[in-house]
Amino acid sequence: MGKAVAPRGCRSDLDARYHRLCDVGVAWGVALEACAAAGAAAAACAALWLAGAAGRVQDPSRRRALPTLLLLLAALLAQFALTFAFLLPLDGATGPARLVGFSAAAGTGFAALLALAVHAARLARGRPALPGLGLLALALGLGLVQDALAVEYVVLAMNRTRADVFAAMPAPRRNEDFVLLLLFAMALLAATLAAAALALRGPFPAWRRLGARAGLTALLAAALWASWIALLLRPEPGPQWDDAVLGAALVANGWLFLAAFVLPEFLQLTKQRDPRDYPAEDAPCQPRLLTPRLGLHNPAFTSEEAQTGPPAPGASPHAPYSTHFQLQDRAPAQEFSIPRAQAWPSSPYTDYDGRKGGR
Template structure:
């Protein structure tokens, strides 16, 4: 049995499943391979830079997001690496890899963006932000749902042992199953997009720029997903270009993650902490009304013309611009109309013995 002649650009002895990596007649494989490799190198450089810059981040709330952003970069690294599974010919090895990792990696990236957006919503409204562990737990928790879905699908489809089932399926059936497997990821994308839009409504504008990075990233990601899903359901196009469509979507979305989210975030990472991004020296508290006459060690007051001051106590509540003035003095007066409760001063009475000289009257 003679071995097939390798195409132009490929060496003898190379398996036919790898021909797209070097075939000059199908240059899309070489182009996507080069973009994916460059993306892997760039992502690894960002991960290393993130570890170096940890100690230089002055803002504590930016530092809290660093573990989640590192997890996000791991997902981006996996997306670029998964591109090779779509360039290489579909078989028993690449089939399960495609169906299992595609949704998991994107779910991880979108979950990290969603957790970051939820934290930004609290910051733009001047509320107490999420903790480092809470942000990381939200990102991992949202992504685990897709992991469970992918595992169940592989177990049911492969029947535990039949790994060739993906290459044996018709192109239309395989593409339908592939998109159906990603329904949760699509929901996650829409949820992240809507959540990031709420970051534009807060009072502390310094955090809105971070929200804009997530918003634009999700906008272009949704556009890419709509495009490749639409092309995948066109039978004449999908039967010949399905691998090209999916591998191109991976590379394009990976670079969107890097250029629109990671690069701007790194640019803002080491910026000096801006006091205008926080309410009153990062204290997420406002005055709470107390009954007059109660004693406490910390008071604030607010003055209203023509009324009497009432002392109020500091209490950690949701900020309200109508009741809370950032960067004012520590003591404020809150007033109300009331009667005069001032205590009169004591007066000295004249003593009956003031004119006594020790003599009887008339003597």
């Protein structure tokens, strides 16, 4: 068997497995490589900028989210790098790498987005933020669940036979298993939408905007995933078309996260802390919404109309609008008067004319 002729753009001594990486006649491969390389460079530059700008972040709540945001950038970088595995032919080496790599990158990215949405929901509703390590542990834990599912599937599939199981498996069956394995990642998207909806109901605008960005990113990612899954489950195009669909899905998902979430969040990181984005310091001392209590609800205050009649003989009366002291009837007190001077009805000098009597 003669040696395969190198296509235009490739060296003559290059292995035939790598011809698709340099074949300029395969337009979709060249475009996919360019987009993936540009996305990987953008994600790497963003991660370096984030590491350098961490000291300039003044808001402590945003500073706590930096490790999780850095994890998201690492997942996006892995997605762009994994695109090149879908340009190589499917064999015993690229098959497990595609399956495990796609699951790990997608699961970690969606888990980091969910953790940031939960962070926004707590702050938007006036609750204290989770610690930075707590957010990172939440994202890593959820991402590791998807990784464990992928690794377990690969181990079980390769133990059933020593042959090249992924290349020998029919394309419809392989695609169905691929989609079923990513159901947990889709569940993470749904949970992100729920957390974003909770954030939108909070009273603090900055964290509502963060939740809205997370929800919009999850919504667009769900639409993108529905599109490539619908294309992948169609058996007509063929295995090479399947590679193009999966590679394009990785690149599109990475750029979507960069444009819809990472870049707007970077613009907010170095802004000064706004007191309006947090509850007032004396908020725990402020009166809460209380149910108004009328006099009828309090047993100490009873309406006079509720009394059916006069108290029984010998019973002590009860004052309804006073303390619980009992009032008793007392005998009427005797009347006392103080004599006051009164004027005579007529003056004794009325008939006096200045003479003695008899003269």
